[in-house]
Amino acid sequence: MEDPVNLNFGESVLFNNADQATTDLGETNNNDMDFQSSLLFGGVQPQPESEQVNDLIEVEYGQIQPKKVKLFDGKVINLKPKVRKSINADEIKSSEEMDLIDMDNLFRIAKEKQAFKDNQEQLSEQQTKPKKKFKTSQVWTEKYRPKRFLQLCSAGNDRQYRMISHWLQRWSGVVFNTEYEYNQLNQHQNPHNIQNNVDQLGRPYRKILLVSGPPGIGKTTTVHLIAKQLGYNVEELNAANSMDVLPSTVNTGDNRYGNVNAALKLKIQNALTSNSIQAQGNKIISNGKPTCLVIDEIDTAGNSSDIIRVLNELIQSDQRALNKRGQPSGKKSKDNLLNRPIICIANDAFSTNSRTWGGFNMDKLRSISELISFQKPAFIKRSTGIKTGGKALNSVKEYIKDISEQENLKLEYNEINEIVEICEGDIRACINHLQFNGRKLENYVSSSPKINKDLQLSWFKLTDMLFKRDPQLNKEQDFDNLMEILLSGGGKSINSSSGTLDKVIRGCFNRYLDTVYYQDDSLVKPCELSEWLNFYDIIGTSNEIPQYSNLILLKFWQLFSEINPKKIVKSLLPDIKNIEFESNEMKKQNKALVKKLITNIPISLKVSLGGGFEDNQSMGLFVLPFLYKILFPELASSGSSNSLQVKSKNNLNDFDKLCLEKSASLFKSLQIEFETFKDNETNQLLLEINPNLDSLVFYDNDILTFNPKQIQLKRKWFFPMLQTEFDRITIQSKTVKRSITPETKNQSKKTKISSSVEFFKGQYDGISTQIQKPKEVDETSRIWVKYNEGYSNAVRKTIGWKDLWIS
Amino acid sequence: MSLWVDKYRPKTLNKLSFHESITKNLGALASTGDFPHLLVYGPSGSGKKTRVYATLHELFGSQVEKLKIDVKTFTTSSNRKLEFNVLSSPYHLEITPSDMGNNDRVVIQDLLKDIASTEQVDFTSQQKGIKHRFKVVIINEADSLTRDAQAALRRTMEKYSSNIRLIMISNTTSNIIPPIKSRTLLVRIPAPSVSEISQILNNVATKENLKFSVNEESEKLKLFEKIAINSSQNLRKALLCFETVSMQNETIQLSTNLIDLDWEIIIKNISRLILTNQSVANLSKIRVIFYELLAHCIPARIILKTLLFDLLESCESNKIEDLVSIGSTFDNRLSLGSKSIFHLEGFAAKAMVALS
Known part of the structure; x- marks a missing residue:
């Protein structure tokens, strides 16, 4: 007969008590339980179905003739002592002679199993549920890292991207030998093609690219991408791995420091000279891609000073090698040409965190590298009063929106707006924010704002x-x-x-x-x-x-x-949001400038200008403004006509000549250099001095206006004159040295002597009172002493005892 | 060739021109061959350091002028390496605590201990019976030392007094803790008077063979006095200013306009803005200018001071008292706080209210 219950009674489930069985069956039925697998009644012979009458089921135990049966209603008929308390299905099966079945236990087990199963289902539901929506094994910042150049979010840095790629492309001549011929042609026409910022080999004029900018706007990503797209294999050195020491085989000395340094150098040079290899099947073959060394986080790396030193050495050896090029080299020189690009990435190109001997690390790096700085997409206040980002910020928002669509977050545009604003344009922070707050924001849309008050x-x-x-x-x-x-x-x-x-x-x-x-x-x-x-x-x-x-x-x-x-x-x-930031930045820059200048000043002048080495107030207050005016005197005879006629020193009157000489010698002693600087935006050549005092000395506001054009005009004729003056001074000093006649020597050295003599005076009158005062000696026979300041052999002059003892 | 500031700097005590009595005292001090710790204070450009060096010259001879720069390294408590410059000669060294930021306590302790542990060997004056067993440490800008560093100095000054003499140079004594003051001999060097400065300028002019449009001494002195007043009796500034003036023209016209520094002109304009039109719009304009001045490394307190004096010059006499009291309040705030733009704007606002 058909059983409404899904139980398989063919396997003979035994129910002794009608009532109990009904309720229990009802329960199990609802739970859709499979008794076939869970409850096995071993050793029980299947009974004819006729015996099972509806709910009441009587079961006879085949051969094991009538044993006592425990009834569910509590009547115990001849309880057998053999019954075990804990019965599990297998045991029942195995024990053939078992004549008593503990229904209590069976149901308990059944319930337990059911509960277990339910639990498991619930658990798995819990586990699978979020997986459906947030299927992430990856952090989104990695997942949505752009894979191709076109995927890059512009964020207002398009120009910078292009500059990086231009810079890298100029290397291709050397690295891939593609445009080499073309460049060689160029080279014959003008060997120092500074206009294009390319050297004789077609490489960029500056061999290192320094990319700087605030965190999270994609410096690293951009550099990696561009390098990859131009066919380089990127070798990265960052704060995490730059400290690694090479295996002990390169242990050159017991000096640990030296070892680290050597290892670092080896590492960088390895990266620069090798092509990367790839394993394909069993063979390891070169994929032919040259390496591009990317040094990340150079401003924060623990050993950044070492890295920068190594880089400096590389550049110097490259320069030497470049100069030697063409000359027949007899012996193998140590200097290698640099033929792979190096890109450094830093957050702050003006970082003054770490410093070593004679200056800040970043200063040293800046001087040898091409600078590209990324900008943070800034907020612009529209005339309507609504705060909107410019183009740059919009591109970030689009980017975030793309991600939210791909992840099916269904974010409104204003929410994205908010995220971007919270993160202040930091793209990485935006994506992080999106991933970890994505769900929260979803609630935010649906629920009333009051609940989310503690957001x-x-x-x-x-x-x-x-x-x-x-x-x-x-x-x-x-x-x-x-x-x-x-x-x-x-x-x-x-x-x-x-x-x-x-x-x-x-x-x-x-x-x-x-x-x-x-x-x-x-x-x-x-x-x-x-x-x-x-x-x-x-x-x-x-x-x-x-x-x-x-x-x-x-x-x-x-x-x-x-x-x-x-x-x-x-x-x-005007521009209220940025004014403070800009003012702070400029202050920092100016302070760095003062420091740089002050380190180059000769010591005696430094003392005269007031003690402080780095934080000298008076420098900015009045010393530099006056100094600037002394450095760039208004030459009267050159007149008010600031025309571009070629002026030479001969056209000047005596006083102006004096001024010019003074200015030139000051330039020399303060180690201020002038250089031409190409403005990438206007493509004009600007004349600058280094360190550039302009930003410190000039103001630009309603009261005083700063006219860079006039200054440039002045410099155009003033700099060449200074240059000729420099040359004259160097030549003069050389000729003076050569044509020293005894008489001029006397005169030129006389001033120095007085102090040296005193020095000897002190030394010797302590030893013997008999010694005549050297001043008197001075009158009779002169002692000429050459004094080399700062050396251990400071005084070297053969002086016979005679000279000293003569009375 | 060097700037006049350097060129005409006196090297010995007897060449010093003004403050005769102080010079004499210093000379007397030096002649004994020993001296206590010194705290030399006075406004900038009054010749504090020149005097200190001249005294050292008297003590040790010309060797003190053989200056060189050493780089010292220290490890801070957070295990960061710190490097900074020390200007030194065989007999002394000179440090500037503001170079070291917040770590000046460590540096001062280490450095002084380092020096104190080695005894100076001195040949030169053995015969006189005086041995300079000590080294001199000059601390620039002593008022910028943190409290910690000053406290660290206290004990060191006594403990190592046989090997070390400290000369602290500062603009004011207000930031220096009383225990230090009591351990030092206080020497105040006031700013030179206008006539003293003009005398010096005159000397320089004759040495440089400068031509003037008028040859009478009294007329020339007028120009020098003008420079002296203009540079607020700061000799260093006066010399630089004079040198700049002399570069402008071959023969110096007595009527030449002195070169006003750009930031001074700007502050003058701010004071005019405050005086003429007291409004919020003006206040916002002034804020922009303050930002620019700060960006050009002009210290906030100097801005405040100059602005106040410019205001006092041209305001009605019954307002002076108010303005001065406001100015002093905000000067105090500037020195206590760190966000100078708040206080500068506060001063401008309050001054406007006081004037309207």
């Missing part, structure tokens, strides 16, 4: 809040609300890190003037605010009670909040 508030949102008042609440309530948010709500995350609080304060500071301007245009509020800003500044520097510093935001709200804040159409301050 992170972005700093600019908070800034907006501070200038807004809720019309439905009275002032006290609103104040309490805001305080709640600041102290425990979304604002807390901002307060917890001082960096973001600073951003909020700056944002408010940038904005409040406009608000006041529209409110009442009185200065009372700015005055009051200045007290609070002072409070903030002092608390911030004390570093002890930072938890109070966020209260200043409440003051902002109290002073400036409005129910309907106006959109600021035209800010009083």
Whole structure:
């Protein structure tokens, strides 16, 4: 007969008690249980189906004739002591002589198994569910790293991308021998083709490319991509692996430092001279791709000074080799031509973190490398008052949108906008943000904003809040609300890190003037605010009670909040967002400049200009402005006519000649050089001095304007004159040295002697009082002493005792 | 060829021209062959360091002028290598703590201990019976030493006093802790007077054979006085200014306009803005200018000071008191805080309110 229950009674499930069995069966039935696999009743002979009457099932145990059966209703009929407490299916099967079946146990097992199965199903559901939506084995920043040049997000750095690729392409002449002929032709026409920034071999004039820029805008990605697309194999050296020491086979000495250094050098040179190889099947074959060395994070690498030293050595040996080229080389020289490109990547090209002997590492690197700096996509305030990014930022947003579409995150454009703004244009941070907050943002769309109150508030949102008042609440309530948010709500995350609080304060500071301007245009509020800003500044520097510093935001709200804040159409301050950043950057740059200049100044002048080595206030205040005017005197006879006629020294009058000589000698002693600099944008050749004092000396605002054109015009005729003056000085000093007649020698050295004599005086009158004072000796027979400052053999002159003892 | 600042710098005590009594005292100090720790203070450009070097010259002879730059390395507590320059001669060395940032305590301790552990060997004055057993350490800008470093100095000054003499040079004594002050001999070098500066300028002019349009001494002195006043009695600035003027023309016209520094002109304009029109729009304009001045390495306190004096020059006399009190408040804030733009703008705003 058909059984409604899905049990396979063919395998003879035994039910002794009708009621119990019914309920139990009902349960198991619902759970769609498979008794066939889970419950096996071993040794039980299948009984004719007729015996199973509907719910009541009577089972006879075949040969094992009637044994006692335990009934479910509690009646125990002759309980056999042999029954085991824990029965599992297999045991039942094996024990043929088992005559008593513990139904209790069986059901327990059945339930357990069912529960287990259910659990497993639930578990697997949990596991598979997220997998369906966020199928990630990879961090998205890696997953969406551009694979081709065209995939690169422009982010306002298109020009930089092109510059990198141009630079790399110029190498192809040397590396691939493709354009070599063409370049050789060029070379004959003008050997120093600085105009194209190419040297005799067609390589870029500067052999190292230094790419700098803020984190997360794709420096590394770009460099890798471009190098790969141009057919290079990228060999990367970064802060993580540059410290590795080569295997002990290269252990050249017991000096560990030397070893590391040597290893590093070997590593770099290996990278530069070898082609990469690939394993194909059993064979290892060269894929023919030349290497391009990429040194990442060079400004932070622990041994950046070593790396830079090695690079410097490479460049020098290259220069030597280049000079020797063409000459028949008798013996094998150590100097190798550099024939692979080297690209360095740094966050801050002006980093002053690490320094070694005689200057900052990055300074040394900068001087030998071509500089390309990436810019962060900046926010631009439109005239409509809506904050939008320029083209650059939009491209970032498009990029993020692409990813969100691919990942099916369904983000609205304004949400993407927010993400980009939070991350301040840092693409990598944007993608990270997207991946880890992707789900959260999904909730954000669907759910009401109140639930998400404890979500992170972005700093600019908070800034907006501070200038807004809720019309439905009275002032006290609103104040309490805001305080709640600041102290425990979304604002807390901002307060917890001082960096973001600073951003909020700056944002408010940038904005409040406009608000006041529209409110009442009185200065009372700015005055009051200045007290609070002072409070903030002092608390911030004390570093002890930072938890109070966020209260200043409440003051902002109290002073400036409005129910309907106006959109600021035209800010009083132009380009408010960047002005502070730019000012800081310029300050840094100028400070670096002063340092550089001050290290080159001769010691005695340095002392005269006031003590400090690096942080000298007076340098920027008045020394340099005056110095600049002395370096570039207004030559009267060259007149007001700044025409470009060729001027020579002969055209000048005596006084101007003097000025020129003075200026030239100062240039020499301060080690200021002039150089031509090609502006990539306007393609003009600019005349600059190095270190470039222009940025320190000139101001450009409403009051004083800075006219670079006039300066350039002046330099165009002034520099050649200086150059001839330099040449004259060097020639003069040479000829003077050669044609020293005894008499001129006397005169020229006389000044120096007095100090040297005194030196000897001190040395010898301590030994013997009999010695005549050398000054008197001076009158009778002169001693000429050559004094080499700074050397151990400082004084070398054969002096007979006679000279000293003569009375 | 070198700048006049360097060229006409006196090397010995008897060549020093002004502050005779201080010079005499220093000479007397040097003649004993020994001296206590010194704290030399006074405004910049008043000849503090020149005097110190002249004293050293008196003590040790010309050897002190054989200066060279050493690079010293130190390991900070965070295991970072730190390198900085030390200017030294056989008898002394000179350090500037602001080079070292926050690590000046470590550097000062290590450096001083290092020097103190080696005793100076001195041949020269054996015969006189005085041995210069000590080395001199000059600390520039001593007021920029952190509290920690100053505290570290306290003990070292006493402990190693047999081997080390400290000469601290600073602009003010206000940042120096009292224990240090009590351990040093305080020498104040005031700024030279206008007539003293013009005398010096006159000497330089005759030595350089400069031509003037008028030959009368009194007329020339007027020009020199003008320069002296213009450079706020800073001799270094006066000399540089004079040299620049002399480069402009072969014969120096007495009526020549002195060269105003760009930043001074700009601050003058700010003061004019504040005086003429007190409005928020103006305040925002001023903020932009402040940013630019800061970018050109002009210290905020100098901006404040110059601006205040420019304002005082041209405001009504009953406002002076208010302005000065505002100025001093904000000067205090600038020296305590670190975000100078807040305070500068605060000063501008308050000054506007006071003037309106």
